[in-house]
Amino acid sequence: MGLLQRLFLFKIFKTRKRNTRLITLLFGCAFFVGLHYILKWEAADSQAFFHNLDIKIPKNFVPVGIRERETFPSEGVPLIPKIIHQTWKDIHIPPEFEVWIKSWLEKHPDWEYWLWTDESARELIKDKYSHLLDMFDGYTEPIRRADALRYIVLYEYGGVYVDMDMEALSSLNPLILKYSCFIGQEPYEHPVIDTNFEQLLINALIGCRKGHPFIKLLVDNLLSFSIMWHYLDSTGPHFVTMIYRQFQSQNLLPADHKDGVYVAPSEYFYPTIDPAKLHYMFTRCSKESRLTKLQVKACINLKFKSVKENNYDPLSIAFANHHWFHTYLKNMLPSRRYKSIFDIVSRVKIYE
Structure with a gap:
């Protein structure tokens, strides 16, 4: 050749x-x-998703959840600083998040907005929490650092931490006038159908005053829990739920006490089912004989919400909506479409 x-x-x-x-x-x-x-599409259609579930709704079934907001004060001195905290690896933000970031600015025009990058987060910990720096650097997954950071930031400055995939639907001002610390919980059906567990706190949105004892307990336990194999147990929702129970057992305080913790109903911050769980939950609920009584109740609850005549609107009383983007499971590759946070938020603050 x-x-x-x-x-x-x-x-x-x-x-x-x-x-x-x-x-x-x-x-x-x-x-x-x-x-x-x-x-x-599944998120939008999650109500109808369970309509065909082969499970009967008892005549006198009382659904789990609330349909009206509690009474909030209309004026007063905020118990939590008016600061929105968010975290990302750098100042270049994926386009999916822009509209959700702007929703917080639109609903909170007089609040400060702080972005914590990997670099500024490490600087804060090096400057003020140096005893945690080796642990922070040693975390094997970015989600652990992101989790730990939100507790440290809230303890140091106070304010409201929100994940990038959280969308503001109305102002949080009523909440910060009533509570000095609040946190949400996953939709009732999530932990029940998963593990037969009725309550699982979630750390995608937390509001607390500076130096709150519950947040201190979270920060103080980061080191001892850093050896846990799974991030959920080390820094995530399982960790938060466990520390909350410990805190409550030691501090029998009402939720509106200055050192109390208010666990908001899931309807306030997490009104919709995680789309990634829909097929799994439908499959689980389709095998009623294998479920506990508590799980059967959760499945009936899902079907009840799906019946149009019951007029269930998941967003009717929500302050925010979690879009369940699961950023920590995605490989967010560099893109020319990424936008500088300074082009999205003109008044952004970054720790130096």
Whole structure:
């Protein structure tokens, strides 16, 4: 075979290889875009999702949950500083989050907005919590650092921490006029159907005054829990739930006490079911004989909400909505579409 023939075949091989890579890349992009919209559709249709569940709703069934907000003061001195805290690895924000970030600014025009990047987070811990720096650097997953950071920031400054996939639906001002510390819980059906456990606190939105004893207890326990294998137990919702129970057992305080903790109903911050759980929950609920009484009740609750005649509107009393983006499970690749936080929030503050 002559030199020209070999060069020609080599060129064809390289072209085919490049085309194969391009096709693979395009297929991958199409798959994830399709998955994204499927999940969005499922989120919007999550109520109707359980309508065909083969489980009977008892005549006198009383659904779990609330349909009206409690009474809040309309004026007074805020018990929590008017600061929104969010975290991201740097100042370049994925486009999916822009509209949700702006929702917090629109609903809270007189609040400060602070972004904590990996760099500024480490600076804060090095400056003021140096005894935790080795632990912070040693975390094997970014989600653990993000979790730990929110507790440290709230203890140091106070305010309200919110995940990037949280959308503000109304102002949190009523809450900060009544409570000095509040946290939400996952939808009732999540922990019950998963583990037969009635309450699981979630740390995607937490509001507390500076130096609150509950947040101090979270910070103080980070080191001892850092050895836990799973991030849920080390820094996440399981950790928060466990420390909350410990705090409550030691401090029998009403929720509106200056050192109390208010656990908000899931309808306030987490009114919708995680779309990633829909198929799993439907499958579990379809096998009624394998469920506990508590789990059967949760499944009936899901079906009750799906019946149009029951007029259940998950967003009717919500202060915020969690979009269950699961950022910590995604590989957020660099993109030209990413936007500087300074182009999204003109008044953003970053720790230096």
